[in-house]
Amino acid sequence: MTTESIDAIERRAVMHSWCVLAVGRAPRIVGGEGAHFVDDHGQRYLDMSSLAECSNLGHQHPRVVRAIQEQAARLCFVTAAWGAEPRAHLAQLLLEKSGFAGGRVFFTLGGADANEHAVKFARQASRKARGRIITRERSYHGASYAAMALSGDSRTETQVDAASFGVLRVPPPYAYRCPFGTTNDPDCGAAAAARVGEVIDGAGAGAVAAVLMEPNAGTNGIVAPENFWPRLRAETAQRGVYLIADEVMSGFGRCGEWFAWQRYADAGRPDLMTLAKGLTGAHLPLGAVVLSAAVAAPLEHAMLYTGLTYSGHPLACAAGVAAVRVYEEEGLIERSRRLGADMRAELDRIAARHPVVGDVRGGAGLCGVVAWGGERATRAPRARWPTTHASLRALVDRARDAGVSFATRGNLIILAPPLVIGEPDLAAALALLDRLLGEFDWT
Numbered sequence: 367m368t369t370e371s372i373d374a375i376e377r378r379a380v381m382h383s384w385c386v387l388a389v390g391r392a393p394r395i396v397g398g399e400g401a402h403f404v405d406d407h408g409q410r411y412l413d414m415s416s417l418a419e420c421s422n423l424g425h426q427h428p429r430v431v432r433a434i435q436e437q438a439a440r441l442c443f444v445t446a447a448w449g450a451e452p453r454a455h456l457a458q459l460l461l462e463k464s465g466f467a468g469g470r471v472f473f474t475l476g477g478a479d480a481n482e483h484a485v486k487f488a489r490q491a492s493r494k495a496r497g498r499i500i501t502r503e504r505s506y507h508g509a510s511y512a513a514m515a516l517s518g519d520s521r522t523e524t525q526v527d528a529a530s531f532g533v534l535r536v537p538p539p540y541a542y543r544c545p546f547g548t549t550n551d552p553d554c555g556a557a558a559a560a561r562v563g564e565v566i567d568g569a570g571a572g573a574v575a576a577v578l579m580e581p582n583a584g585t586n587g588i589v590a591p592e593n594f595w596p597r598l599r600a601e602t603a604q605r606g607v608y609l610i611a612d613e614v615m616s617g618f619g620r621c622g623e624w625f626a627w628q629r630y631a632d633a634g635r636p637d638l639m640t641l642a643k644g645l646t647g648a649h650l651p652l653g654a655v656v657l658s659a660a661v662a663a664p665l666e667h668a669m670l671y672t673g674l675t676y677s678g679h680p681l682a683c684a685a686g687v688a689a690v691r692v693y694e695e696e697g698l699i700e701r702s703r704r705l706g707a708d709m710r711a712e713l714d715r716i717a718a719r720h721p722v723v724g725d726v727r728g729g730a731g732l733c734g735v736v737a738w739g740g741e742r743a744t745r746a747p748r749a750r751w752p753t754t755h756a757s758l759r760a761l762v763d764r765a766r767d768a769g770v771s772f773a774t775r776g777n778l779i780i781l782a783p784p785l786v787i788g789e790p791d792l793a794a795a796l797a798l799l800d801r802l803l804g805e806f807d808w809t
């Protein structure tokens with residue numbers, strides 16, 4: 367038996383994600399409850415990012431933990447082609463919540479493979495075996511190879527030849543620094559949606575299998591203008607091209623609805639959507655592709671040459687069923703909408719007090735973005751994406767020392783606390799952010 371400490375083993379043996387291994391010094395987490403998690407020194411942290419924007423139900427939700435335990439005692443696994451009660455139950459719940467009557471659900475292990483499978487199904491159903499997929503620059507759809515190809519992410523673009531995966535990119539609906547040169551949200555949203563139509567026309571609608579995009583916030587911190595998604599739906603529908611909504615982050619209350627596209631009712635309804643993260647509140651790994659009846663129909667009598675050993679794993683699906691019940695019974699979707707509006711109002715007040723804040727976005731639910739804008743007049747970024755300004759990194763470290771965990775990406779703080787966060791905790795975290803902003807030199 368080794369005498370090496372678990373901390374030393376962690377640092378030497380584990381390959382952590384999205385970090386430089388030699389300098390990684392994240393805390394070791396041993397437990398949690400509600401919106402807090404606890405490290406191995408007993409320090410409690412208020413989680414202002416739901417870890418990876420996924421612990422929507424808070425940590426160790428007792429009902430989900432119990433459902434996993436009960437399912438484990440009954441049946442841990444059945445092969446994916448056979449039946450399992452929690453899998454069927456969860457598929458039915460997802461079809462009900464999305465209003466995709468007559469559709470079908472394919473389960474995956476997370477978001478990346480959900481997006482890859484959505485593309486497979488869109489291509490097979492549209493009979494465009496190598497059909498082009500249109501995605502956004504500055505988007506994130508996962509870190510497996512095909513998901514990296516789908517993502518417009520400068521951090522990973524050299525690792526994969528997106529064109530060989532049939533991916534075409536369009537500029538994002540990023541009104542703050544609009545790639546179309548517009549000066550307001552509606553114009554930027556309209557221009558971005560129109561560009562998708564032009565790119566479909568350029569390639570020929572018969573050659574494009576789908577458009578894959580996030581309906582609301584993604585990890586890139588862009589929140590599309592209100593008119594973008596319904597217009598995008600119209601552009602794709604007019605041309606008979608499937609629209610895939612990547613709801614991996616925006617789903618399950620994060621943006622104030624079960625699924626963010628529902629903000630626009632049927633005018634925003636996609637043909638397929640992908641889910642993960644909040645699907646189990648991250649209690650177990652699970653992703654899903656939800657197909658509308660029209661997409662599922664042509665697949666009914668076709669051979670599906672795809673599968674994952676753990677597709678629809680009973681333990682994960684039992685967690686998913688329990689999670690859906692918790693969202694319903696604790697009113698978490700409505701709660702997210704209400705607290706998201708409060709959070710947005712407070713972030714606007716903070717921005718007014720601190721010129722270093724260039725922009726505040728989001729607030730349809732408990733999902734807000736604070737962008738370090740650099741010079742307000744020019745909007746020139748203070749540090750080039752994806753690097754983080756040293757003072758912003760220091761602010762986050764100081765907040766963590768004070769027991770509040772904020773997530774940063776580049777020059778953004780992504781505020782996405784568990785939907786169960788208490789009002790006093792949310793207010794205290796925002797007050798801390800306000801105070802710390804005043805303590806640093808931002809030049």
Ligand SMILES: Cc1ncc(COP(=O)(O)O)c(C=O)c1O
Pocket residue numbers: 475476477478479481506507508509580584585612613614615616642643
């Ligand atoms: C919008 C979006 N899509 C896909 C993914 C990938 O999900 P996963 O990490 O479960 O593969 C993420 C993860 O952050 C995401 O935010």
